[in-house]
Amino acid sequence: MKIPGATSRILPAVLLFVGLIVSAVLPATGLVNDYLQFVLMSVAINAILCVSLNLVNGWMGEFSVGHAGFMALGAYASAILTVKLFPGAPSFLLFPAAVLIGGTVAGLAGIPVGILSFKTRGDYLAIITLAFLMIVKSGIENIPYTGGPRGMLGIPRLTTVAWAYFWCVVAFWVIRNLVYSKYGRGICAIREDEVAAEAMGVSTRSAKLVAFVTSSFFAGVAGALFAHQLQFINPSSFDILKSTEILVMVYLGGVASLGGSLLGAGVVTILTQCLQPLGTWRMVVLPALLVLLMLFRPGGIMGYRDWNWLKPRIFTKPRLEKSK
Amino acid sequence: MSALLETRNLTRQFGGLRAIGDLSLSVNSGEILGVIGPNGAGKTTFFNLLTGIYPPSSGDILFKGNSIAGLLPSQIARLGVARTFQNIRLFRRLSVLENTQIAYDSQLAYSPVDALLRTPRARVMERESIDASMELLELFELGSMANECAGDLSYGSQRRLEIVRALALKPTLLLLDEPAAGMNPSEAMQLLDFIRWVHAKFSLTIVLIEHHMQMVMALCDRIEVIEFGIRIAGGKPEEIKTNARVIEAYLGVEGELP
Numbered sequence: 001m002k003i004p005g006a007t008s009r010i011l012p013a014v015l016l017f018v019g020l021i022v023s024a025v026l027p028a029t030g031l032v033n034d035y036l037q038f039v040l041m042s043v044a045i046n047a048i049l050c051v052s053l054n055l056v057n058g059w060m061g062e063f064s065v066g067h068a069g070f071m072a073l074g075a076y077a078s079a080i081l082t083v084k085l086f087p088g089a090p091s092f093l094l095f096p097a098a099v100l101i102g103g104t105v106a107g108l109a110g111i112p113v114g115i116l117s118f119k120t121r122g123d124y125l126a127i128i129t130l131a132f133l134m135i136v137k138s139g140i141e142n143i144p145y146t147g148g149p150r151g152m153l154g155i156p157r158l159t160t161v162a163w164a165y166f167w168c169v170v171a172f173w174v175i176r177n178l179v180y181s182k183y184g185r186g187i188c189a190i191r192e193d194e195v196a197a198e199a200m201g202v203s204t205r206s207a208k209l210v211a212f213v214t215s216s217f218f219a220g221v222a223g224a225l226f227a228h229q230l231q232f233i234n235p236s237s238f239d240i241l242k243s244t245e246i247l248v249m250v251y252l253g254g255v256a257s258l259g260g261s262l263l264g265a266g267v268v269t270i271l272t273q274c275l276q277p278l279g280t281w282r283m284v285v286l287p288a289l290l291v292l293l294m295l296f297r298p299g300g301i302m303g304y305r306d307w308n309w310l311k312p313r314i315f316t317k318p319r320l321e322k323s324k
Numbered sequence: 325m326s327a328l329l330e331t332r333n334l335t336r337q338f339g340g341l342r343a344i345g346d347l348s349l350s351v352n353s354g355e356i357l358g359v360i361g362p363n364g365a366g367k368t369t370f371f372n373l374l375t376g377i378y379p380p381s382s383g384d385i386l387f388k389g390n391s392i393a394g395l396l397p398s399q400i401a402r403l404g405v406a407r408t409f410q411n412i413r414l415f416r417r418l419s420v421l422e423n424t425q426i427a428y429d430s431q432l433a434y435s436p437v438d439a440l441l442r443t444p445r446a447r448v449m450e451r452e453s454i455d456a457s458m459e460l461l462e463l464f465e466l467g468s469m470a471n472e473c474a475g476d477l478s479y480g481s482q483r484r485l486e487i488v489r490a491l492a493l494k495p496t497l498l499l500l501d502e503p504a505a506g507m508n509p510s511e512a513m514q515l516l517d518f519i520r521w522v523h524a525k526f527s528l529t530i531v532l533i534e535h536h537m538q539m540v541m542a543l544c545d546r547i548e549v550i551e552f553g554i555r556i557a558g559g560k561p562e563e564i565k566t567n568a569r570v571i572e573a574y575l576g577v578e579g580e581l582p
Contacts, residue, residue, distance in 0.1 A: 174440050181439035181446060182429035182453065185418075189426050192415035199375055199409075201401035201430030201493055210436045304417055312442070314454060 012309065016169055024162035037161050038229070043269045044164035045225050048171040050249040051261035052218035055175055057247070058255035059184065060211050061191030062117065065243045066129030067219050069136035072238035073109050074102035074220025075227035076146055079155050082228065084145075087156075095158040099167065099224040106220025107213045109136075114212030118205050121194070133240060141235045151234025152227075159229040167225060171218045172310075176258055180312045183210050188256070248286065252293060254302030258310045263301055327386075328353040328497060328529050329374070329405075334383035336366075336373055336553075343369040344553040346383070351497070356523060356530045358544035358561075360537075362573055366553035367533045368410055371499050374531075375407050376400040387497070402430050406495035408486040410502045410533075416475030420466055420485060423474045424457040427492035457492060464488050479506065491526060498522075500532040504539055512536050516543050541565065549573065 023040075026032055032040070053067045078098035086094055109132075116128050141149045178184050186207035189197035198204055227233045245268070253264020268286065275282035293300065308316045327350040336344040343366045351357050359367050372378045374385060376397040385393045392400050406427070415423050432453055438446040461467045464484055469477060474485060483503065490498060503519065504512040516539050523530055534540045540547065541561040549557040549564060551573045557564060564570055 177442040177446075178436075178440050181442070181450065182425075182432050182434070183436055183439045185422055185426045185429060188418055188422070189415050192417060193413050195377060195397075196409065196413040196415065197426070198397035199377070199401055199407055200427040200489060201398050202426060203396075203398045203430075205396075206436070210439075214440065312450075314447075314451060 020162060020166060020169075023165040024160075027161055039269065039273055040161050041159055041164040041225070041229050043266055044161075044168040045159075045222050045229065046246070046249060046269050047168050047262050047265035048218050048222040048225070049246045050253060050265040051171055051175050051258060052215045052222070053246050054250050054253075054255065054257070054261045055178070055187070055211050055215040057250055058257065058260075059179055059191065060187045060208070062121070063123075063126040064113075064129040064215075065126055065240065065247065066113065066133040066136075067215075067246050068238040068240070068242035069129075069133035070106040070109060070216035070219035071223035071226065071242065072136050072140060072233075072235070074099075074106040074223030075233050075238070076140060076152070076223075077105040077220070078102035078224035079152050079227045079233060080146065082156055082158065083152060083154060091156065091158050095163065095228065098158075098228075099163075099221055102224030102227075103217045103221040106223065107217035110212040110214075110216030111209065113216070114209040117208050117212065130240070133238075133243065137235050137238060147234070149235055151232060151237070153232055155227050155231045155233065157228060157231050159225045164225055164229075167221055171221065172258060172262070175214065175218070176310060176312070178210070178214055179258070180315055183207055187211050191256075248290060251300050252290060254300030254305070256304050257300070257302040257306050259305075259307045260300050260302030267301075326353050327351065328388065329531075330386040331374075332384045332386070334370075334373060334385060335381045336369055336378060337381040342553055344373065344380075347550070347553070347555055348383075349548050349555060349558065351529060351531055352546075354527070354529055355545040356519075356532065356543055358540040358547040359531060359533045359550060360535070360540060360547060360564075361550035361556075365550045367550055368501060369553070370550065371407060371501055371531075371533065374400075374499060375405060398430070401493055401495075404494070404496040405499065406490035406493040406497070407499040408483075408490055408501055408503060410505060412479075412482050412486055414474040414482055414486060414489070417473055419471050420461065420474055420477065421454070421457055421470040423485060423489050424461055424492045425453050427489045428453050428457050428460075430493060460488055460492055480511070487522065491522070495528065497529045497531070498526075500530060500534075502533055502535065504534055504536040507536075509536075509538070512539050515539070519543060 027037055049067065049071065053064065056062050056064045078101060081098040081101060082094055113129065113132055117125050120128055140146060146152055186197065186202040186204065189202050190204050190207060194204060249264035249268045250261065252268060254260020271286065275285055297303065329351040332348050334344055334347040347370065359370065361367055373380055376395050380393050384391050387403060387405060392403065415426065432449040434446045434449050458467060458470060461470055466481065466485060466488060474482065477485060504515050507515060519530065520543065522528065544561060546559065547561055547564045548555060549570050556573060557567045557570050
């Protein structure tokens with residue numbers, strides 16, 4: 001039993017590493033054109049947004065519509081760094097730092113929203129996150145330093161397939177760790193019954209803070225990647241429609257599911273691209289799909305379930321039976 | 325015997341309604357105390373005050389000699405006060421194991437950073453959480469259902485799981501809110517043996533709210549009677565059975581309790 005245990009532990013790490021090498025080498029071989037690279041990066045960035053929003057909307061069972069606001073903070077914070085403050089710095093140092101700082105700024109902004117969620121739930125919290133989004137957007141619109149409503153131009157193109165892949169893996173790994181920890185169980189308990197969770201010793205306040213800060217951190221990371229992929233950002237890139245797009249991915253892929261987040265981001269991103277020839281009619285396909293899904297599978301494709309290979313080993317079923 | 329829990333002039337007001345008024349009583353260490361009273365007497369409100377779900381309007385609650393009035397429910401739970409709910413409140417979409425773990429988790433001291441990075445410290449404690457929870461589930465013959473959703477269990481198993489979940493907190497005081505609700509007389513008598521066994525096995529102090537008189541009389545060392553939020557009697561089961569004030573509260577006329 002030692003050998004299969006070891007394999008199942010090393011195999012994912014090896015696969016992830018091979019993936020990183022491939023994603024770094026692939027663009028250089030010329031096998032994938034710029035357009036395909038753009039789609040691949042978009043899938044990865046959307047997957048980060050989707051899994052991080054899923055933490056609040058899926059695992060914790062709240063309804064946040066402010067995810068684009070956290071994304072905006074990450075995008076602007078990182079772009080200020082690469083465009084305004086250190087335009088000449090070597091990109092292999094500057095870019096990771098910019099992404100991290102983008103995530104940190106967004107993560108800090110998650111603290112007040114998390115604190116407001118202590119006493120506010122459901123519809124009321126949804127409105128608070130909406131207000132947060134509006135504050136961020138109109139705030140940025142009124143700062144001349146970052147171009148006001150016209151936005152920031154000339155952001156260096158630093159996001160590569162490899163970087164997008166790398167941050168995507170980090171986001172999934174960290175959120176997996178969190179979800180399968182005592183804090184993650186506390187977050188799920190809040191979704192199921194907050195009063196019972198408190199009565200069973202779950203500090204719902206710290207669970208909510210951890211959820212909001214982690215979620216907004218990765219929204220910021222995705223925002224930073226997004227800014228350096230498109231090379232141009234303005235406040236209206238981060239409006240309620242952007243939040244809605246992420247919400248669609250979450251509820252299509254599956255709530256409270258890592259696999260579902262990946263699936264939702266992949267399906268929505270690729271479908272949007274594939275449906276381009278349909279013109280305006282493409283706007284009908286996705287919503288129709290969503291309506292059908294809500295009728296037949298309200299939790300999404302993978303709602304409340306996950307593939308075993310995404311879970312830490314001690315939580316997969318055969319191990320549980322052995323531990324008896 | 326010393327008092328494990330004591331309330332002093334405990335009062336809770338909901339708008340104009342005084343749900344609990346000037347309630348002073350104590351729970352001795354190691355005893356099984358029954359709290360009875362007609363519907364709407366304030367029994368569940370009393371539990372909600374003890375566990376911090378509502379803060380008291382006035383008065384004080386002492387647990388092991390320290391005031392716990394105004395603490396968060398999770399803080400009170402961590403001090404060793406566990407409870408079950410009148411209408412079962414399990415985490416329905418989570419597994420039986422996760423339900424148990426969530427209560428056990430309050431004993432794990434690792435930080436959010438340990439959790440996010442899954443450090444060795446977190447791994448060791450996660451293993452401990454699973455093993456200890458499994459052990460507890462095995463003891464209550466729920467081990468084979470560890471991976472099932474709590475909401476899919478039978479009514480009886482759900483009641484049992486709620487008690488297991490409360491015990492996973494390693495409490496010194498266990499509050500049971502109508503554990504026999506929805507049970508027939510023979511099931512209720514089985515539950516009686518079960519509660520006695522739990523009481524001895526985990527060396528607990530138990531306070532229970534119950535309408536099933538036969539069970540209360542057989543199980544409890546002492547009984548407190550509440551009506552309209554006010555304590556109207558207290559004493560040994562035999563004394564309560566014949567107390568005129570209690571009989572009046574329940575039946576309105578003189579007679580013998582069943």
